[in-house]
Amino acid sequence: MNILNIPEQHIKEVTEFLVENQLILHPQISPKGIPDFSNYYGRDFIMILDRNIVTKLIELCTKGTLNDDFLLKVIGSIMFWVELNGVRITAGIALNEYAHNLNSNLNASKENDVFLSILDFYSPMQWLNLALGNERGIPPIRVSDIKSYIFNIENDHYKMHYAEMLRLTYLFANKELDQTKKMIEFIKWNNDNILFCQYTLVYACLLFSKKIKQLSISEFDQVIKKCRNQAWDLTYLSFWSTLYWTDSNSNEVFLFGTMDKDLRKIFITTHDANINPFIFCFGEKKGSEIDKEYRRIIAGRIKPDITEIVLQNLIETEEENLKQNF
Known part of the structure; x- marks a missing residue:
């Protein structure tokens, strides 16, 4: 040793x-x-x-x-x-x-x-x-024998977040709704179609209140790419949450390492016990209105039945809805 x-x-x-x-x-x-x-x-x-x-x-x-x-x-x-x-x-x-x-x-x-x-x-x-800063380099690794691994697999967390991002982008581009109504409309859509994710709700609050990097609505293909990228960011947080959820009684404890400022902002806002994200992002009056509506919408909620087919159909529907804006 x-x-x-x-x-x-x-x-x-x-x-x-x-x-x-x-x-x-x-x-x-x-x-x-x-x-x-x-x-x-x-x-x-x-x-x-x-x-x-x-x-x-x-x-x-x-x-x-x-x-x-x-x-x-x-x-x-x-x-x-x-x-x-x-x-x-x-x-x-x-x-x-x-x-x-x-x-x-x-x-x-x-x-x-x-x-x-x-x-x-x-x-x-x-x-x-x-x-x-004493050195600027290290010896490079040379791998001659490349092994084959399977990483290109369907990720349900990613697919749900991709559907969310398509809907959020659709609402973000809507010029008829104000930011408060956009948030409430997203909560309604979320309630009807998919599982709630605390990180997505906080991201939506930050997005619609302009407290995080804003979406750029330009060419459709570029918008889809940005939706996919943000969906992966949310996937890290939601998948990780399934691991840390019970780690107070587990020997294994999962940390998360990131230098992404927006990811960090979503995480810290979500886990600040002194923050109601609706009020933090939209102010006392509008935030309280959203919070009240959120509680009304989820009261007695029955979780939607999410199958592979249902999720794929939802993604296709949301892609088509978004495409109509271009």
């Missing part, structure tokens, strides 16, 4: 960088991007990495460097921190997204081979040197 002598100041510098940039999230441990493991000592921690981080991690490990010093510091800091704390990392959803977008397993399989080699190939000190 190798023993590393790392100055406390270096560990502090990396930790402060991660906290300052809110890169590590969890509803109880790190609801605002500031980890506190007080009630979770002795657990087995696993960090889900989003596509942006995985993309830059793989690029760094295959090319040996990145042309952005901040990204080098992000990757170096995360990788040193997980090594130091014995946290496992997973790129499963990111590789699922990559394979789905390309409709092929080939490139995702190549990335997975590199990903599986990373922790054995590099030392914590190499990651620390990147994090501290």
Whole structure:
């Protein structure tokens, strides 16, 4: 066993960088991007990495460097921190997204081979040197024997979020409804057609109140692409929620690593116990109106029966509705 002598100041510098940039999230441990493991000592921690981080991690490990010093510091800091704390990392959803977008397993399989080699190939000190800016590169990984994996599989979370994004975009482009009515119309549609997701509701609030990056309504194909991208962002959060939901009594605890500002905003807003997202986004009067209507709509709700066929038909209907705007 190798023993590393790392100055406390270096560990502090990396930790402060991660906290300052809110890169590590969890509803109880790190609801605002500031980890506190007080009630979770002795657990087995696993960090889900989003596509942006995985993309830059793989690029760094295959090319040996990145042309952005901040990204080098992000990757170096995360990788040193997980090594130091014995946290496992997973790129499963990111590789699922990559394979789905390309409709092929080939490139995702190549990335997975590199990903599986990373922790054995590099030392914590190499990651620390990147994090501290002492080095700008690491030896590249060369994988000669590419194995085949299956990542291009249907993801029900993604399909539901894609349907949501199509509807949200349709309402966003509607010039006859004000923002309050758009939000209420989305809640009604959600109630009738699909499962409620806390993250989607918060995203819709932020979108219609202009507190998050706005949708650009231009060419239809580009709008569809943006709907797909945002659907994947929401998929990370909703799928992760199925893992952290019961982790207070589980040995495995799943963290989430992201540098996406909008994803972070959705997450932090959702898990702030002092925030009613309707009032936070729309103000006291309009927010209370939406909140009242939301509670009326879901009272005695019977969840819709969502099958593969129902979901596909819903997506096709919403795509056609949206297309009529072009």
